[in-house]
Amino acid sequence: MSRSFRHFDPGSRILYGEDCLGQLSAELRRVGAKRAVVFCGNTIARSEPGLETVRAALGEFCVGAFTGVAEQSPLPSVEAAARLLAERDADAVVAIGGGSAVVTARAASILYGEGGDIRDLCTVFTPGAAPKSPRLANPKLPQFVIPTTPTTAFAKSGAAVTVEDGRRLALFDPKARVQALFVHPAFLRATPWRLTLDAALDAFAQGVQGLESARREPLADALLIHGVRLIRQSLDDARDGDSDAARRDLVLAAQLIGQGTDFVGAGMASAIGHAIGARCAVGNGHAKAVVLPHTLVFNSAATQGRLAELANALEPGSGGDANALAGTCTAFFASLDVPSRLRDLGVPEEALPLIAADAAQDWFITQNPRAVSAADVVALLQVVW
Numbered sequence: 001m002s003r004s005f006r007h008f009d010p011g012s013r014i015l016y017g018e019d020c021l022g023q024l025s026a027e028l029r030r031v032g033a034k035r036a037v038v039f040c041g042n043t044i045a046r047s048e049p050g051l052e053t054v055r056a057a058l059g060e061f062c063v064g065a066f067t068g069v070a071e072q073s074p075l076p077s078v079e080a081a082a083r084l085l086a087e088r089d090a091d092a093v094v095a096i097g098g099g100s101a102v103v104t105a106r107a108a109s110i111l112y113g114e115g116g117d118i119r120d121l122c123t124v125f126t127p128g129a130a131p132k133s134p135r136l137a138n139p140k141l142p143q144f145v146i147p148t149t150p151t152t153a154f155a156k157s158g159a160a161v162t163v164e165d166g167r168r169l170a171l172f173d174p175k176a177r178v179q180a181l182f183v184h185p186a187f188l189r190a191t192p193w194r195l196t197l198d199a200a201l202d203a204f205a206q207g208v209q210g211l212e213s214a215r216r217e218p219l220a221d222a223l224l225i226h227g228v229r230l231i232r233q234s235l236d237d238a239r240d241g242d243s244d245a246a247r248r249d250l251v252l253a254a255q256l257i258g259q260g261t262d263f264v265g266a267g268m269a270s271a272i273g274h275a276i277g278a279r280c281a282v283g284n285g286h287a288k289a290v291v292l293p294h295t296l297v298f299n300s301a302a303t304q305g306r307l308a309e310l311a312n313a314l315e316p317g318s319g320g321d322a323n324a325l326a327g328t329c330t331a332f333f334a335s336l337d338v339p340s341r342l343r344d345l346g347v348p349e350e351a352l353p354l355i356a357a358d359a360a361q362d363w364f365i366t367q368n369p370r371a372v373s374a375a376d377v378v379a380l381l382q383v384v385w
Contacts, residue, residue, distance in 0.1 A: 003217075005215075005217035007217060007219045007220065007263060009219075009259075010174070010177055012155065012178070012180075012181065012255070012259070013027070013179065013180040013181065014180070014181045014183060014252075014255065015027075015180065015181070015182050015183065016183040016184075016248065017183075017184070017185070018184065018185060018186065020182045020183065020184050021053070021054065021057040021146070021182055021184060022057070023182070024054075024057045024058060024061075024094070024144070024182060025057070025058060025059060025061055027144060027179065027180045028058075028061050028092055028142075028144070031092070031142045031179060032091075033061070033091045033092035033141075033142055034061060034091060035061070035063040035088065035089055035090050035091045035092065036058055036061050036062055036063065036090065036091070036092040036093065036094050036144075037062075037063060037064045037065065037066060037084060037085055037088055037090040037092075037093055037094070038051060038054055038055065038058070038062060038064070038065040038066070038093075038094045038095075038096065039065075039066050039069055039081065039093055039094070039095040039096065039097070039101050039104055039105040039108075040065070040066075040067055040069055040095070040096040040097055040101055041067065041068075041069040041070065041097060041100070041101065042067055042068075044067075044096050044097055044101075044148070045065070045067040047190060049184070049186045049187055049190060050096070050190075051065055051067065051096065054094060054096055054146060058094065061092075063088045063089075063090065064084060064087075064088040064090070066080070066081045066084050066104075066108075068080055068081065069081075069095075069097060069100055069101045069104045070100065070104075071100050071281070072100065072162040072168075072277060072278050072281075073100050073103045073104045073107060073159070073160065073161050073162060074161070074162050074163075075118065075161050075162065075163050075164075075169070077104060078104055078107045078108050078111060078118070078161050079108075079111065079118070081104060081105070081108035082108040082109075082111040082112040085108060085109070085112040085141070086112060090112075090141060091141060091142075092141055092142045092143075092144065093105045093108070093109055093141050093142075093143055093144070094144045094145070094146065095143065095144070095145045095146070096145075096146045096148065096187070097146075097147070097148050097149075098147065098148055098149035098151045098153075098191075098195065098199055099149070099151035099152075099153040099199065099202075099284075101145075101148075102143075102145055102151065102153040102154060102178070103153055103159045103160060103161075104159075105143060105145075106143060106153075106157075106158075106159040106171075106176045107159035107161050107171055109140050109141045109143065109176055110136060110140060110159065110171050110173050110176055112141065113136070113138045113139060113140045113141065114136055114138050118161065118169065118171070119169065120134075121134060121136060121171055122134075122169045122170055122171055123170040123171070123172060123363060125360075125361045130366060131170075131363055131366055133170075133172040136171075136172075136173045136175075139175065140173060140175040140176045142179045143176060143177065143178045143179055144178065144179055144180050144181075144182070145178050145180075145181050145182070146182045146184060146187055147181065147182075147183060147187070147188070147251055148187050148188060148190070148191040148195075149188075149191055149195050149196050149198075149199035149200075149251075150196065150199045150200050150203055150231075150247075150250035150251045150253065150254035151199045151202070151203070151254055151258075152202070152203050152206055152254050152255075152257050152258030152261065153258070154178050154181055154254065154255055154258055155177075155178070155254075155255055155257075155258025155259045155262065156177070156258055156262065157172060157173060157174040157175075157176055157177045157262075158170060158171060158172045158173075158363070159171045159172075159176070160274065162278045166278050166279040166354070166358065167278070167358055167361065168274060168275075168278050168358070168361075168362070170362075170363055181255070183248060183251050183252075185244045185247070185248065188244070188247040188248065188251065189244060189247065191247075193238075193242060194283075195283075196247060196250065197235070197285070197336065198283035198284070198285035198286055199250075199254065199285055200231050200234070200235060200250045200253075200254070200285065201283075201285030201286060201288065201289045201333070201336075201338065202273070202283075202284045202285035202288055203227070203231060203250075203253060203254040203257045203258070203285075204228055204231045204232070204257075204285075204289075205269050205270065205273065205285070205288035205289060205292045206257050206258075206261050206266050206270060206288075207224045207225075207227050207228035207231070207253075207257040207260065207261070208228060208269075208292060208296070208310065208325075208329070209261070209265075209266040209267040209268075209269055209270060209292075209295075209364075210224045210257070210260050210261040210264045210265065210266060211224050211225065211228070211264075211306065211307060211309075211310045212267060212296070212299055212302075212303045212306060212307065212369045213264040213265055213267070213306075213367065213369060214302075214369055215263070215264045215265065216264055216306065217263065217264070219263070220260045220261075220263040220264050221260075221309070222260075223256045223257065223259050223260030224256070224257060224260035224261070224264070224310075225309060225310055225313055226253075226256060227253040227254070227255075227256035227257035227260060228253075228257065228310060228313065228314070229313045229314065230249050230250075230252065230253035230256070231250060231253045231254075231257075232314055232332065233249070234246045234247075234249040234250045234253065235250075235332075235336060236335075239335070239336075265364065265367030266364040266367060267295065267299070267364055267365075267367055267368040267369060268291075268295045268298065268299070268359075268364070268365060268368040268372055268377070268380075269288050269291045269292045269295040270288060270362070270364040271359040271360075271362035271363075271364045271365040271368075272287070272288075272291050272295075272355065272359045272377065272380075272381070273285075273287040273288035273291065274358075274359070274362050274364070275354075275355045275356075275358035275359040275362065276342070276345075276347060276355055278358065279351055279354060279355055279358065280345075280346065280347045280348070280351060280355075281346075282345045282346060282347060286338060286339070286345055287342070287345065287347075289329075289333045289338045290338075290339065290340060290341065290342055290345065290384055291342075291380065291384050292326075292329055293326035293327070293329050293330045293333075294326070294380055294383060294384055295368075295380070296322050296323075296325055296326040296329065297322060297323055297326050298370065298376070298380060299322065299368065299369050299370045300321075300322035300323060301370060302369040302370040303322055303369050303370075304320075304322070305320065306320075307320045307321075307322055307325050308320025310325065311324060311325045311328065314328050314329075314332070315328045341384060341385065342381070342384050342385045343385055347385065349385055352378065352381045352382065352385060353378065355377075355381060356374060356377040356378045356381060357374070359377050360374055360377065
């Protein structure tokens with residue numbers, strides 16, 4: 001008997017092309033917005049195309065810019081952005097950048113909408129119990145994004161904010177989803193390839209983990225399998241020469257994977273990658289690429305029979321064995337010159353216990369297809385270090 005499932009698609013609006021920013025003000029008018037604040041980091045604030053390009057496209061709709069976006073969305077940056085939204089009486093946000101820009105804009109909008117201490121708005125992790133996110137009832141500002149990297153954050157409704165000791169605070173509010181995505185080739189083209197690659201590796205790892213899930217269903221499978229296959233194809237093509245088409249397809253693949261994992265979740269590799277990124281200033285994608293082959297093997301007892309379609313999409317004729325898929329992923333990452341050990345990413349051995357503790361407080365650890373203990377995480381980290 002087939003398993004019951006529910007698939008409620010929140011919908012998305014994606015505009016691609018050199019002329020897509022010409023529709024930005026129309027999209028703001030569609031939601032009744034008149035006072036947008038632009039979010040970006042210092043580099044994009046000084047670049048061309050960049051902040052001034054978007055200001056010109058917004059015209060009178062732009063009432064300010066927050067240029068303090070930083071990697072891993074640190075709490076002081078989010079709080080400063082929320083204050084600016086209040087000062088400018090903003091009714092929309094436009095984020096330029098990758099995951100950090102999207103998450104900072106989303107988290108600031110949640111804090112601005114709810115008020116109070118951000119710690120009171122976060123998901124609570126209690127040992128032995130499922131994570132619990134408070135219901136955030138107030139309206140949120142509509143979100144618009146001009147991407148520079150292929151992050152899955154475009155399709156999500158959560159935000160993770162980093163605090164002083166390296167831990168992440170998780171926020172969740174479906175009202176903070178992106179309203180429209182403006183995929184402009186010049187913004188993608190101007191991004192250093194290392195940042196594009198890291199985001200693509202992150203999306204790839206999420207897609208693979210989504211297909212390990214016991215909650216898989218046909219519509220999510222279609223999104224995830226094609227998204228993972230498109231990343232593999234686009235990164236292979238990019239080795240023969242970077243192209244607008246490859247960068248565009250990576251963004252579209254990340255959108256597919258972001259949507260697919262909304263229904264099935266991720267797992268252990270994402271939890272560990274997030275902890276490494278926040279603690280050690282390492283790109284989440286590279287961290288996940290190091291651990292993913294090992295988590296595939298760890299989960300193999302629980303995922304047998306689920307991975308055949310993915311394995312054959314990545315390596316025709318390879319079968320559905322998790323160990324074979326782990327080998328395919330290892331070879332793929334090696335072809336991209338991605339390190340295979342955490343030490344080669346600059347992760348110090350003494351940080352491993354803290355990384356393990358942080359991973360235990362990550363939403364995705366609860367979605368892993370096989371139950372994970374603290375000892376399991378420590379043991380895996382020691383192997384991959």
